[in-house]
Amino acid sequence: MRFEPTQPFVPAPGLANEHAQTIYASLVRPTHAPTARRERRELPDGDFVDLDTFDGPRGAPHVVALHGLEGSSQAGYITAILRGAAERGWGATALNFRSCSGEPNRLARSYHSGDIHDALLILNEVRARVTGPLFAVGFSLGANVLCRLLEEQGDSAPVDAAASISAPYDLDACCRKLDGPGPFHRLYRERFLRTLKQKARAKLKRFPGAFDSRALEAARSIRAFDDAVTAPLHGFRDATHYYAEASSGPRLRSIRRPTLLLSAADDPMLESPVIPPSASDNPLLSVVLTEHGGHVGFVGGRAYRPHFWAEAQVLEFFAARLR
Numbered sequence: 001m002r003f004e005p006t007q008p009f010v011p012a013p014g015l016a017n018e019h020a021q022t023i024y025a026s027l028v029r030p031t032h033a034p035t036a037r038r039e040r041r042e043l044p045d046g047d048f049v050d051l052d053t054f055d056g057p058r059g060a061p062h063v064v065a066l067h068g069l070e071g072s073s074q075a076g077y078i079t080a081i082l083r084g085a086a087e088r089g090w091g092a093t094a095l096n097f098r099s100c101s102g103e104p105n106r107l108a109r110s111y112h113s114g115d116i117h118d119a120l121l122i123l124n125e126v127r128a129r130v131t132g133p134l135f136a137v138g139f140s141l142g143a144n145v146l147c148r149l150l151e152e153q154g155d156s157a158p159v160d161a162a163a164s165i166s167a168p169y170d171l172d173a174c175c176r177k178l179d180g181p182g183p184f185h186r187l188y189r190e191r192f193l194r195t196l197k198q199k200a201r202a203k204l205k206r207f208p209g210a211f212d213s214r215a216l217e218a219a220r221s222i223r224a225f226d227d228a229v230t231a232p233l234h235g236f237r238d239a240t241h242y243y244a245e246a247s248s249g250p251r252l253r254s255i256r257r258p259t260l261l262l263s264a265a266d267d268p269m270l271e272s273p274v275i276p277p278s279a280s281d282n283p284l285l286s287v288v289l290t291e292h293g294g295h296v297g298f299v300g301g302r303a304y305r306p307h308f309w310a311e312a313q314v315l316e317f318f319a320a321r322l323r
Contacts, residue, residue: 003286018266021294029076034086050101056091066142080311114246116149143167147248163260169249173271179221264293
């Protein structure tokens with residue numbers, strides 16, 4: 001049975017605009033999290049990822065959360081999932097992608113929108129140790145990673161249900177939008193490029209010649225950065241090849257687990273249609289497309305007392321799977 005939200009999304013007064021939703025949410029989301037232990041997982045290629053995790057009682061559900069581009073387990077949308085899980089008596093694990101836990105990763109390569117292997121390793125490990133249902137949720141880049149994982153794994157996917165929030169299902173279109181004109185898109189673009197370039201410069205000091213330093217410094221767009229850095233570090237010919245291989249949108253029919261696809265039609269980082277129309281052809285996908293909400297925004301309530309609707313609906317979706 002497809003999921004229907006427990007309540008409609010109503011933007012907080014004065015915050016209906018897509019940029020207001022996106023920016024306000026990123027600024028005011030609480031970031032306090034339940035007490036969790038930091039664990040390091042060594043990876044088969046000699047690198048590592050860091051996790052923040054806590055356990056529920058035996059038999060309780062467990063939620064694994066994947067953050068967005070240049071996010072971390074400390075992002076407000078991730079800590080909201082952790083708090084919500086703890087309040088329900090569930091366990092939870094937040095994965096920090098390589099280089100995102102506050103410590104540089106060991107190898108020249110890092111993470112990208114289609115890299116499913118680290119997330120799959122962690123999900124398989126969690127699946128092996130928990131005795132209750134296993135759920136997973138991804139936000140933005142992490143949502144695309146999760147969908148690609150579900151597509152590749154099919155009937156072998158290690159989760160009982162999943163949720164994808166504000167995923168860039170078409171990475172090429174997403175970059176066209178981010179690299180487009182206007183002050184807000186320049187703000188988003190420069191925010192991402194600032195930390196991406198900082199990490200890339202540090203990589204070149206440790207791994208001279210890993211990619212073209214002049215192309216890195218000349219990059220003024222997300223696509224140019226992906227051409228200069230992401231593609232060569234991760235075995236793609238160029239950004240176009242990377243986007244084609246990593247985009248989850250064309251393969252949604254392959255998902256074999258109940259999955260919530262939640263996005264806003266006014267997402268300022270995605271072109272319309274933000275969710276591929278073909279998603280409705282897969283009966284295991286619950287498509288929820290709101291008129292407003294921005295990118296990982298969904299701020300309801302009041303500006304001085306906000307309610308973050310998407311995270312609440314993710315937890316309701318998982319709870320519905322238990323029923």
